[in-house]
Amino acid sequence: NAGVMQNPRHLVRRRGQEARLRCSPMKGHSHVYWYRQLPEEGLKFMVYLQKENIIDESGMPKERFSAEFPKEGPSILRIQQVVRGDSAAYFCASSPAGRYEQYFGPGTRLTVT
Amino acid sequence: AQSVTQLDSQVPVFEEAPVELRCNYSSSVSVYLFWYVQYPNQGLQLLLKYLSGSTLVKGINGFEAEFNKSQTSFHLRKPSVHISDTAEYFCAVTTSQAGTALIFGKGTTLSVSS
Numbered sequence: 001n002a003g004v005m006q007n008p009r010h011l012v013r014r015r016g017q018e019a020r021l022r023c024s025p026m027k028g029h030s031h032v033y034w035y036r037q038l039p040e041e042g043l044k045f046m047v048y049l050q051k052e053n054i055i056d057e058s059g060m061p062k063e064r065f066s067a068e069f070p071k072e073g074p075s076i077l078r079i080q081q082v083v084r085g086d087s088a089a090y091f092c093a094s095s096p097a098g099r100y101e102q103y104f105g106p107g108t109r110l111t112v113t
Numbered sequence: 114a115q116s117v118t119q120l121d122s123q124v125p126v127f128e129e130a131p132v133e134l135r136c137n138y139s140s141s142v143s144v145y146l147f148w149y150v151q152y153p154n155q156g157l158q159l160l161l162k163y164l165s166g167s168t169l170v171k172g173i174n175g176f177e178a179e180f181n182k183s184q185t186s187f188h189l190r191k192p193s194v195h196i197s198d199t200a201e202y203f204c205a206v207t208t209s210q211a212g213t214a215l216i217f218g219k220g221t222t223l224s225v226s227s
Contacts, residue, residue, distance in 0.1 A: 004156075033214065042203060043157075045214035056214065091156060093215075100145045100164060100207055102215060104157040 002027065004094050004105035005074075012111045019079040019086070021108045025094030032075045033102055034067060037089040049075060082112045115140040115206050119218035126225055128196055134189040134221045136204035143209040146187040148178055151201045151220075160202075163187060174198070199225045 005024040013019050025032050030050055035043040045059040049069035060067070064082075069075040079086055089109045093102035120135040138144060145164050149157040161172025168180040178189045187204060201222050205215040 006156075035215075035217075042217040042219040043215075045216070048214060059214065093157075101147065101159055101162050103159065104149070106156040109154075 004029075004092055004103055006090075006092050006105035006108050008108060009106060010109050010111070012113060013082045014113055015083055016081050019082050019110055021077040021079075021090050021092075021110070022074040023077070023092030023094075023105060024074040025092075026103055029094035029096050029103070031095045031097065032069050033093040033095075034075075034077050035091045035093065037091060037107075039088075043091065046077070079110075082110070084112045086110060087112045115144060115208065115216045117204050117206050117216055117218035119202075119204055119221050121221050122219065123222045123224065126194055126223070128225055128227050129193050131192050132190065132194050132198075132223065134202050134204075134223065136187045136189065136218060138185050138187065138204075138206045140185075140206065140208070144206045145209065146178075146180060147205045147207075147215065148172065148176070148187075148189050149203045149205060150174075151203065153200075157203065160189070194223070194225045196225050196227060198223060 032049045034046040037043045047060050047067045048056040064080045066078045089107045091107045092105045095102045116139050118137045126132050147162045148160040150160050151157050161170050163170045163180045171177045176191050201220045203220050204218040207213050207215050
């Protein structure tokens, strides 16, 4: 059973460009979470999605960030007009319905130059 | 709201020594607790979890943790560490409603030397 998959693993963007991060949950998992890890900080929750629904986006910055989990295909975290402060590791996690533990992908390390 | 405090940012130990990584939490509702390990440039791997039942929880790689409700703690222990245990360890909490976000501590870097 493949784990949570994220791509790309590394992404370099210039200021002002768009970044698209993809996450495929584990087979049978219908819940997806995105977290951001900044240097010297722990992981911070961003958004929680189920298929075609955003359940909790209380951790998402109000501007430039959006997320989706379509009926078909991976979950996408989109960052428009990136700034240097967006440089971080972005982790996706998934869980089956009704379960509490979350399983993490390897992360996408975004560098904004 | 919940919060997690990992009391030590760095813990250096020698190989084969015992180790304890401390974690305290605060919450006004029932919580579920987790420890994750992160090796350099990798994702987080679930070490162990406390959901209910026995307060002593055993996980992978010889780690165990004890849930202490009165002290609101969930310390992680290993009786004898290996060089390969060198990594960052995160304590996390979530509420009893499935599907809610994990709240993480800032992490403890365990450095094992020979």
